[in-house]
Structure formats: structure tokens, C-alpha cells
Amino acid sequence: MGSDSVSTLPSDTKREPDPQQPPPNSWRIIEFFGRKPREVAIFLLDVIGLISIALAASKHLVNRKRRRIFLNLFIRQLYNTGVRALFINGMIAIFIGALLMSRLFNYIPQQVISTQYSYLFVVIVFRELGPLISGIILISRSATAVTSEIGFLRMTREFQVLHGLGINPVFMFLLPVFFAFPISLFLMFIYFDFVCLLSAYVFIWFSDPSIGFTAFLGGILEQITLNEVAINAVKALLGGVMIGIISIHFGAKATNSFDDVSDAISNSTTTQLMSFFLINVVLSILAYTQ
Amino acid sequence: MSIVIKNLHIEYPDLLLFDDVSFSVSDDEIVAIKTQVLDGGTSLLKGIAGFLQGVSGQSWIDNTDLLASTASEEHFKIGYVYENHGLLSIYNVQQNICLPLQFHTDMPSTEIAQEAISICDLLHIDHSLLASYPHHLNDVQTRMINLARALIVKPRVLLIDELEGGMSDEVLQDTMRRLKERQRDFPMAVIITTASEIVMGLADRVLKISDRNLIEDLV
Numbered sequence: 235m236g237s238d239s240v241s242t243l244p245s246d247t248k249r250e251p252d253p254q255q256p257p258p259n260s261w262r263i264i265e266f267f268g269r270k271p272r273e274v275a276i277f278l279l280d281v282i283g284l285i286s287i288a289l290a291a292s293k294h295l296v297n298r299k300r301r302r303i304f305l306n307l308f309i310r311q312l313y314n315t316g317v318r319a320l321f322i323n324g325m326i327a328i329f330i331g332a333l334l335m336s337r338l339f340n341y342i343p344q345q346v347i348s349t350q351y352s353y354l355f356v357v358i359v360f361r362e363l364g365p366l367i368s369g370i371i372l373i374s375r376s377a378t379a380v381t382s383e384i385g386f387l388r389m390t391r392e393f394q395v396l397h398g399l400g401i402n403p404v405f406m407f408l409l410p411v412f413f414a415f416p417i418s419l420f421l422m423f424i425y426f427d428f429v430c431l432l433s434a435y436v437f438i439w440f441s442d443p444s445i446g447f448t449a450f451l452g453g454i455l456e457q458i459t460l461n462e463v464a465i466n467a468v469k470a471l472l473g474g475v476m477i478g479i480i481s482i483h484f485g486a487k488a489t490n491s492f493d494d495v496s497d498a499i500s501n502s503t504t505t506q507l508m509s510f511f512l513i514n515v516v517l518s519i520l521a522y523t524q
Numbered sequence: 525m526s527i528v529i530k531n532l533h534i535e536y537p538d539l540l541l542f543d544d545v546s547f548s549v550s551d552d553e554i555v556a557i558k559t560q561v562l563d564g565g566t567s568l569l570k571g572i573a574g575f576l577q578g579v580s581g582q583s584w585i586d587n588t589d590l591l592a593s594t595a596s597e598e599h600f601k602i603g604y605v606y607e608n609h610g611l612l613s614i615y616n617v618q619q620n621i622c623l624p625l626q627f628h629t630d631m632p633s634t635e636i637a638q639e640a641i642s643i644c645d646l647l648h649i650d651h652s653l654l655a656s657y658p659h660h661l662n663d664v665q666t667r668m669i670n671l672a673r674a675l676i677v678k679p680r681v682l683l684i685d686e687l688e689g690g691m692s693d694e695v696l697q698d699t700m701r702r703l704k705e706r707q708r709d710f711p712m713a714v715i716i717t718t719a720s721e722i723v724m725g726l727a728d729r730v731l732k733i734s735d736r737n738l739i740e741d742l743v
Contacts (some may be wrong), residue, residue, distance in 0.1 A: 298564075300627060392612055
């Protein structure tokens with residue numbers, strides 16, 4: 235007190251720091267470690283809530299007319315997530331096949347090349363790279379589009395319009411994403427693996443034309459077990475559902491400004507990448523650790 | 525009576541808009557609510573329709589209180605015409621108009637399409653707009669498509685939020701006249717918020733917002 239300075243700040247901010255109180259930064263750190271787990275818990279509960287809402291909304295699919303509305307939106311979503319990603323997915327698969335998998339061929343001793351190379355191809359591409367890269371493509375292309383679309387619909391109050399028409403927005407927007415994302419992701423896995431295999435073979439054949447495609451393909455297919463197909467299907471199901479639900483969750487948080495939409499996209503992408511990597515790593519460890 | 529409003533109370537966290545509003549509208553009546561900027565006309569309509577949180581009271585259509593019901597079939601009985609936007613951007617005009625009937629009824633698609641065409645003819649909506657998307661439309665066209673979608677379900681109550689924006693006097697008079705024709709064929713209570721003398725002149729009754737309530741405008 236007794237300061238001559240002119241200030242418009244509220245009087246409580248002029249208090250001198252009490253030497254008995256901890257410095258403010260400590261409180262902020264403590265607050266951070268208290269707030270973050272709470273935010274994560276709320277987020278997980280929201281995700282579980284959205285999944286249960288989506289499953290509940292599935293009851294509308296028994297109605298023929300509503301099923302037709304859903305199918306149009308579902309096919310639109312499949313087209314946008316899967317078909318329109320064919321080019322980028324294929325190009326990356328070609329690069330991986332050409333630069334990585336064909337080079338790998340040269341480092342394996344000739345005596346064990348067919349079994350070792352096939353095994354390494356399955357471990358590297360089929361088990362890990364294929365799912366991861368397909369998931370990254372889904373997140374960067376389609377999930378961001380869904381997040382921004384939902385944010386835009388919130389801003390223009392189209393959800394309110396649907397409520398006014400007696401139509402649940404969950405049926406129109408969440409349900410198609412809920413079903414289309416896992417299916418698209420699994421098909422993208424298969425497509426990526428196949429293109430990568432073809433690309434690797436082409437470059438291997440240039441260095442060694444004696445390698446037949448049938449033998450090359452057969453060797454790789456022999457290494458793929460039902461367990462690996464099942465694990466990839468689970469990765470697609472869990473990963474696809476999580477990516478879709480997270481898109482809807484963050485998109486729906488947008489309110490009245492485009493800043494909200496860009497924040498939503500940024501937060502959504504970060505969360506999706508972390509979740510998808512976590513799902514892949516955990517499933518791979520559980521399935522393939524001997 | 526087609527709609528009976530009792531003790532309607534609309535309050536936002538920092539603002540009391542309407543307190544203890546009660547009135548009724550019969551299904552052969554057009555009631556105009558005279559509004560000015562930011563006096564709560566839109567909120568009143570949305571409150572009657574049950575679209576808002578923080579609303580108490582009763583809004584009876586037939587034997588159903590809209591404010592106490594969450595069933596989508598009840599909202600199907602209401603036609604709502606938004607002042608701005610109001611259309612779904614993922615669908616074209618025809619799909620927007622047909623959507624409520626597609627979702628809520630078992631009518632064949634061809635029959636629904638025919639209904640959409642006849643509503644467009646009634647409202648003088650050019651058929652070439654049917655393939656357009658909402659972002660291709662101007663304000664007047666958007667509002668007319670809103671009106672077409674509201675009328676196609678043959679609502680028990682039609683709520684219109686400021687139909688006149690951007691319309692010429694001739695178009696507005698013609699639209700109101702066609703609305704009255706539609707009301708004769710398919711009875712419905714019509715509540716319309718407006719600042720237009722033309723609409724007020726064509727209405728059966730005019731109310732105005734005063735002191736958080738509605739009173740008869742005898743001017």
C-alpha cells in the first residue's frame with residue numbers, strides 16, 4: 235500500500251506476496267497434475283458415452299426408410315474415407331515397397347531369402363506399417379474433414395434444425411462414421427499391403443528377374459496366419475471407431491467461431507494419433523510377444 | 525384450438541425474456557407477433573416449439589405438451605421456418621424438402637417427390653432449384669425452401685420467423701395469400717413473427733411484445 239502508481243487493476247491484485255504462501259508456479263504445477271487426469275477421465279467417459287449413443291441409435295436401422303437414409307450417408311462416408319484415399323495410400327505403399335522392402339531383399343542371404351524375406355515382409359508391412367500408415371492417412375484426410383464438418387454444422391445450427399425436424403443428429407452424422415471408419419480402415423490395410431507387395435516385387439525383379447511373382451506372393455501368403463488377420467481386423471475396428479468418435483467429440487465442441495473449428499481439428503488430430511498408436515502398440519505387444 | 529400456450533417462461537442465464545405468456549391459436553387462424561430487433565421474437569417461437577433450454581410452461585398441440593415431450597413424432601407435427609439458414613448443407617433442395625416425410629413416414633419415395641413438386645408449385649419455387657444446394661440459394665429462396673419443407677408434413681402448427689426479409693411486397697403478399705389457401709385445405713395454426721405491415725394486415729390477429737409478455741395490438 236502507499237504506492238503512487240495509477241492502476242486500474244482490482245485491489246486484490248495489488249497485494250504483496252505473502253512469504254508464508256508457496257510461490258504461484260508451484261500451485262500451477264499442482265493444479266496441472268490434478269486437472270489433467272480429470273480431463274482425461276472426462277474425455278474417456280465422453281467417448282464411452284458416444285459409443286453407447288451410437289449403438290442405441292442403431293435401432294433406427296430396422297426401419298426400411300431410415301435405413302435407406304443411413305445407407306446413402308454411409309456410402310458417402312465410405313467413398314470419402316476409402317475410395318478417395320486410394321491414391322495417397324497407394325503412392326505411400328509404392329514408396330515403402332520400392333525404397334524399403336526391395337532394398338531389404340538385397341541384405342538377406344540367398345539361402346534363406348524366400349522364408350526370411352517373407353517373414354520380414356509380414357512383420358514389417360502387414361503387422362505394423364500397413365495399419366499405422368493407413369491409420370495416419372485416415373486421420374489426416376478423413377477424420378479432419380469430419381471434425382471440421384461437425385464443427386461447421388454446430389456453428390450453422392444445423393443440429394438444431396435436425397432436432398426441430400424430429401431427427402436425431404446422432405443417426406445422421408455419428409452412425410455413418412461409426413460404421414464406415416472401421417470398414418474403410420480394414421480395406422485400406424489390405425490395399426496398402428497389396429500395393430506395397432507389388433511395388434517391392436517390381437523393384438526386386440529389376441535386380442533379379444529369376445524371381446517369379448507366384449513364388450514371391452506365395453511365400454508371403456504362407457507367413458500370414460489367421461491370428462495376424464484377426465489382429466489387423468481388431469486394430470481396424472478399435473482404431474476406426476476411436477478415430478471416428480474422437481472426430482465427432484471434438485467437432486461437437488465448436489460453438490460460434492471458426493477458431494473453435496481449427497482448435498477442434500488440432501486437438502482431434504493429436505488425440506487420434508496418440509490413441510491409434512497406442513492401440514497398435516498394445517495390440518501388437520499382446521498378440522506377437524512370445 | 526390447435527395450439528394452446530400456458531404460462532410460458534423463457535429465461536437465459538443473464539436475461540429474462542418472457543414471463544407467464546398465455547395465448548391460443550386456432551387451426552384456421554394466422555396470428556402475427558409484431559417484433560423489433562432483439563426483442564425475443566425468435567426465442568419466443570423456439571420456446572413454443574420446445575427447441576430451447578431454460579423454458580418452462582406448457583405448449584399444447586392436441587393432447588400433447590411439446591415442452592414435456594421428447595418424442596420425435598411430436599416435433600413432426602410442427603413446421604418451423606427459420607429466418608436464416610435452416611437447411612441441411614449436405615442435401616440439395618429436393619432432399620431437404622423431402623427429408624421429414626422420408627424419415628417419419630412410410631410414404632413411397634415417388635409419392636414424396638410428387639408432394640415436393642406440388643408444394644413448390646404452390647409457393648412458385650422454380651423446379652430448377654431442386655437440384656441446387658443451400659449455398660447456391662439467396663436469403664429469400666432459402667426461406668421459401670424452409671417454408672416448403674415445413675408445409676410438406678401438413679403440420680398442426682406452423683411457426684414462421686420473419687418471412688419478409690429481402691422479399692418484395694408483391695412476393696410477400698402472394699406468399700401470404702398462398703399460405704392462407706394452404707391453411708383452408710389443411711388446417712393449421714400459424715404464428716408468424718414479423719415487422720411487416722403487409723403481414724400484419726393479412727393476419728387474423730396481431731399481438732405485440734410488451735413488458736415480457738404479449739398483448740393485443742389494437743393499432
